[in-house]
């Protein structure tokens with residue numbers, strides 16, 4: 001039997017875990033708790049220098065504690081902040097970001113770090129915001145999320161953080177016999193909402209090359225499920241298949257469509273995305289991110305912008321409405337195809353998109369002697385350390401760094417400070433309510 005004891009939660013740290021001490025003074029990390037709470041925990045794992053524990057009982061609850069509204073809370077591995085009120089979630093995230101700034105030596109003290117941060121930007125929707133949902137499929141064809149710390153599939157009938165149109169599909173998916181037949185060969189399935197049409201596309205990771213009978217099933221799902229406009233099968237090494245067969249060029253109706261109001265009296269930007277490519281999960285918060293970006297960037301027609309992780313042009317295209325010229329690069333071919341299509345859809349001819357790995361792209365621009373007034377960095381979780389040695393030659397003025405991982409962000413900000421950039425503004429954007437994930441935007445200028 002593992003050891004159980006009571007402790008006081010001193011703070012909540014990265015990963016949304018509460019930190020306290022065991023009776024013999026070891027650091028204990030435990031999920032599902034809030035600062036100030038007295039809780040009873042049981043040790044799950046002994047690690048070097050700390051213990052991982054599970055929550056047995058909340059003995060004294062924080063006033064910020066709320067009853068999680070999802071029946072899967074604590075079982076599905078998502079939404080690890082659902083036990084906190086929404087204002088408390090924002091406060092906790094701001095504190096976690098502050099801890100990162102101190103630990104990354106970007107600030108000498110807690111109060112210096114707090115003073116660096118702007119007001120956190122709440123999400124316009126704290127529930128019902130997600131535009132896409134990924135489900136696992138087990139060997140019996142059952143769909144759901146992975147149980148916490150396991151690969152067992154937990155069936156999901158509703159997901160409170162997903163948009164209503166996704167939940168309508170979730171609630172009826174079990175009734176489609178055609179889908180059940182396809183799931184036998186499916187490992188994962190994504191429900192992707194196309195917000196401009198309020199309809200969903202199902203993207204199935206299919207384990208074999210589809211046969212004619214599978215295409216009939218694909219067409220059957222669209223007929224059987226209201227709210228599903230398209231089903232696509234993605235087969236590793238073979239690409240995407242629609243009900244009509246291999247789809248090297250996706251038909252227009254198989255694209256996701258978004259319209260981004262960008263403020264500043266500018267016309268909205270229309271975006272199309274090939275299913276499977278990256279797009280921001282929280283549409284309204286993405287709009288606030290873009291509006292902050294344009295406000296900090298203050299670009300004019302005389303200026304050039306470089307966006308090294310441009311995706312489908314989510315930031316590059318709003319920028320191109322104001323800047324003289326924008327260059328966007330991304331590793332993913334489908335993202336660049338979408339970005340080019342989006343540029344012409346919006347009549348923007350001052351933007352060039354290239355399929356390039358960021359470090360290689362930065363190197364080649366330096367070799368050509370290209371210079372930019374503003375550099376946008378929005379890398380994946382791992383950050384972009386490899387790019388940083390080139391940035392002073394490329395953009396000696398201003399950088400805006402958007403990050404979904406505060407640990408790699410603070411590491412990269414340390415490097416940028418070493419290169420001569422100073423942090424002017426840092427602001428947390430709550431892109432992922434009910435979870436401990438953080439999105440941060442930072443404005444840097446050479447000092």
Ligand SMILES: C[S@@+](CC[C@H](N)C(=O)[O-])C[C@H]1O[C@@H](n2cnc3c(N)ncnc32)[C@H](O)[C@@H]1O
Pocket residue numbers: 278279280308309310311312313314315329330331332335356357358359378379380
């Ligand atoms: C966090 S997403 C941001 C995309 C875009 N800025 C947006 O807001 O939708 C990161 C993007 O970086 C791309 N990416 C990942 N690694 C890369 C690399 N080494 N070089 C260039 N692009 C990369 C991904 O394909 C993805 O589109």
